[in-house]
Amino acid sequence: MIPVTKSFLPPIEEYTKQVQRAYDNGWLTNRGELVLELEQKLTDHLSLQNSTITCMNNGTIPLQIALKLLGEGGEVITTPFSYVATTSSIVWEGCTPVFVDIAPHHWTIDETLIEAAITEKTTCILATHVFGNPCNVDAIEAIAKKHRLYVIYDAAHAFGVTYKGKSIFEYGDISTCSFHATKLFHTGEGGAVFCKDPELQHRIFYSHNFGHNGPTGFHGLGINGKMSELSAAMGLAVLPYLENILSKRKNLYKLYLELLQDVKATFQQIRPGTYYNYAYFPIVFSTEEKMIKVEEGLRKANIFPRRYFYPSLNKLPYTDHVSCKVSEYISSRILCLPLFHDLSTPEVARISDSIKNLAS
Numbered sequence: 001m002i003p004v005t006k007s008f009l010p011p012i013e014e015y016t017k018q019v020q021r022a023y024d025n026g027w028l029t030n031r032g033e034l035v036l037e038l039e040q041k042l043t044d045h046l047s048l049q050n051s052t053i054t055c056m057n058n059g060t061i062p063l064q065i066a067l068k069l070l071g072e073g074g075e076v077i078t079t080p081f082s083y084v085a086t087t088s089s090i091v092w093e094g095c096t097p098v099f100v101d102i103a104p105h106h107w108t109i110d111e112t113l114i115e116a117a118i119t120e121k122t123t124c125i126l127a128t129h130v131f132g133n134p135c136n137v138d139a140i141e142a143i144a145k146k147h148r149l150y151v152i153y154d155a156a157h158a159f160g161v162t163y164k165g166k167s168i169f170e171y172g173d174i175s176t177c178s179f180h181a182t183k184l185f186h187t188g189e190g191g192a193v194f195c196k197d198p199e200l201q202h203r204i205f206y207s208h209n210f211g212h213n214g215p216t217g218f219h220g221l222g223i224n225g226k227m228s229e230l231s232a233a234m235g236l237a238v239l240p241y242l243e244n245i246l247s248k249r250k251n252l253y254k255l256y257l258e259l260l261q262d263v264k265a266t267f268q269q270i271r272p273g274t275y276y277n278y279a280y281f282p283i284v285f286s287t288e289e290k291m292i293k294v295e296e297g298l299r300k301a302n303i304f305p306r307r308y309f310y311p312s313l314n315k316l317p318y319t320d321h322v323s324c325k326v327s328e329y330i331s332s333r334i335l336c337l338p339l340f341h342d343l344s345t346p347e348v349a350r351i352s353d354s355i356k357n358l359a360s
C-alpha cells in the first residue's frame with residue numbers, strides 16, 4: 001500500500017530521550033523547557049529576523065486567534081483553494097468569507113481581483129501559500145496598505161519556504177503554520193504563529209493562554225492554544241532530520257516531473273524568488289473524468305493519491321455559493337500524488353508509469 005503521505009518518525013530512542021526530560025522535570029505543559037527550546041531552535045532554523053514564534057496546539061487555533069484579534073466580525077477576503085480550516089476559521093470567528101478566485105498557474109489568491117471585492121465591511125485578507133507556493137505577497141501588502149486592511153497568511157504548507165531571501169513566515173501581519181503529523185515538519189499535533197509587531201504579538205500570546213496576566217490577573221479574552229511538552233519532544237526529535245527529509249523529497253518531486261512530462265496534465269508553477277519545500281506533488285488532469293480514471297486505476301494498484309483540495313471552498317454548505325471558475329476547475333481535476341521521505345524512486349517510477357497508461 002502506498003499512501004499519499006506518511007509521517008516522518010525519528011528513531012524512538014531520540015523521541016524518548018526528549019520525553020525523558022519532561023519526566024525528569026515533572027512538567028508536561030504550560031510552556032516548559034521543551035517548548036521554549038523548540039521555539040528557539042525553530043527561530044534559528046528558519047532564520048527569523050523580525051518575527052516572534054509562538055508554538056501552539058495545532059494550526060487552526062492560530063488562525064482563529066488571528067481572526068479573533070483582527071477580523072472584528074467583518075468580511076475577510078480569502079481563497080477558495082485551500083484546506084477547509086482556512087474558511088471554517090473565518091466562519092467560526094463570526095466573520096464572513098468573501099471568496100476571490102485563484103491565479104491559474106500559481107493557484108494562490110489572484111491579487112488582481114482583490115480590490116474589487118473590498119467593501120467598507122472588509123477587515124482582513126486571509127490567503128494561503130498553497131502547497132507551499134508563496135502568494136504575491138508584495139502586491140497584497142500594497143493593496144492592504146492602501147485600504148488599511150490586515151493580512152493573515154495561512155502558511156500551513158510552507159515550513160522552510162523562503163521568498164526573496166527571507167522566511168515566508170515573516171510576511172503579513174500574522175502568519176500561521178501547522179505541525180500536524182501529515183505536514184513537512186511535525187509535532188504530532190501542533191502549529192505556530194508568527195508576528196512582527198510587538199503589541200500584536202503580546203495580544204496573540206495572552207490569547208493563547210486564557211488571557212492570563214500572571215496567576216490571578218487577565219489581559220483580556222483568551223483560549224487554550226498551548227503546545228504540550230510531549231508535542232515539543234516530537235518536534236525536537238524530528239527537527240535534526242529536516243535537511244535530509246527535504247533533499248529526499250526534492251529528488252522525488254523532480255523525478256515525478258521528469259517522468260510525467262508527456263502526460264496531458266499541468267503542474268503548479270512556483271513563484272520566482274522562492275526557495276521551495278517540496279511539501280506536495282499536485283497534478284491537474286485535463287478533465288475530471290481523466291482524474292477519476294487515474295484515481296480509480298491507482299487505487300486498484302494499492303496506490304492512494306488524495307483529492308487535495310476538493311471541493312472548492314466556495315461550495316461548502318455554510319458559505320455563499322459565489323462562482324470561482326479557476327478554483328472549481330482545478331479542484332475538480334487535481335490529485336496529490338504520494339510524496340514522503342521514504343518513498344523510493346522505483347515506487348515513483350511505478351506510479352508515474354501507471355498514470356501515463358491511465359491518462360492516455
Ligand SMILES: *Cc1c(COP(=O)(O)O)cnc(C)c1O
Pocket residue numbers: 058059060061082083085086128154156157178179180190191
Ligand atoms: C493542515 C492545514 C491547516 C490546519 O492545521 P491543523 O494543524 O491540522 O489544525 C490549516 N490550513 C491549511 C492550509 C492546512 O493544510
